[in-house]
Amino acid sequence: MINYNGDLSQTENVNISIENRGFKYGDAIFETIKISNGKVVFFEDHYFRLMASMRMLRMKIPMHFTLEFLEQEILKTIAAQEKSSSFRARLTVYRKDGGLYTPKTNKVDFLIEVSTNTFQTKESYSIDLYKDFYNFSGLLSTIKTNNRMVNTLASIYASENDFDNCVLLNERKGVVEVTNGNIFIIKGKTIKTPAITEGCIKGIVRKKVIDIIEKHPDFNIEETVISPFEIQKADEVFITNAIIGIQPITRYRKKEFSKEVSSKLQGSLKLLEITGK
Incomplete structure (x- = not known):
C-alpha cells in the first residue's frame, strides 16, 4: 500500500x-x-x-x-x-x-x-573511493533531495567491482560520506567525521552517534576535513544511516580494520532507539 x-x-x-x-x-x-x-x-x-x-x-x-x-x-x-x-x-x-x-x-x-526492513549489519564490509565525479560541498548537498546521481553512479561502481560501498569526495578531494550514509574514522582516542561544510548529509544517526561520543569518557569527536589517506591509517572505520544504524567497515583496499569500538557504539545506539535516552 x-x-x-x-x-x-x-x-x-x-x-x-x-x-x-x-x-x-x-x-x-x-x-x-x-x-x-x-x-x-x-x-x-x-x-x-x-x-x-x-x-x-x-x-x-x-x-x-x-x-x-x-x-x-x-x-x-x-x-x-x-x-x-x-x-x-x-x-x-x-x-x-x-x-x-x-x-x-x-x-x-x-x-x-x-x-x-530486512537490512542487517554485515560481518564483512569493504569500501573503495569513487573518483569519477565529485559531491560538491555547499548547503544544498547537506539535504536529501532526489538529485542522487553521484550516489547512483558510485553504487554501480561498487557493485561492478565487488565492493559493498564507496566513499564520495568533494571538489577539494576531501572525504564527504558514502553512498548511503555518513562515515566515521577512529584513530587512537579520536573519532572523526566530515564536517557539514564538506557537503555531507545532515544524517539523523550521524548526530545521535556524535552525541553518544561526546558523552563518552574515553573518546573525543571531531567534525573536520578528512583526507582519503586518513582512512587507510585509521584503526576503525564505520558508516551510519537511519536503517542499519552503524555498519563497521572491515576492509579498505589492502587495510583491514577491527570493529571493537563501533560494535560498542552500535549497542549504545540501539539502547537510544528503544529508550530515547
Missing part, C-alpha cells in the same frame, strides 16, 4: 503525472525512516530536518504538516502492510505539478512508501 496525500492505495493504482516535478527536475526531498515494534524511530529529528529542508527549498509547508500528523500517516500506512516487527518508510515531499524550472506553485504533495 502507498499513502498518497493521506489516501491509501494499492501500489499499482498510483500513477505519477508526466508533469511531476520530482521526476522532471528532482524537485523533491525525502526522509528514510526506521519503524521498530510500532515505534517511528527518531521521528522528531526526521521531522525537523524535513521542515528545515522544505524551508531551504522554498516549499510551502501546509498548516496540517505537524509532527503528529506525519507520524500518524506513517503508522497508518504500516497498519495496511503485512505484519512485521521492523519496517522502513520513505516519506517524499515534492512541489505540485507544473512549470518549467520555475514552478507554477510552491505547494506540495507527499508520498509514503513502506516495506519490511
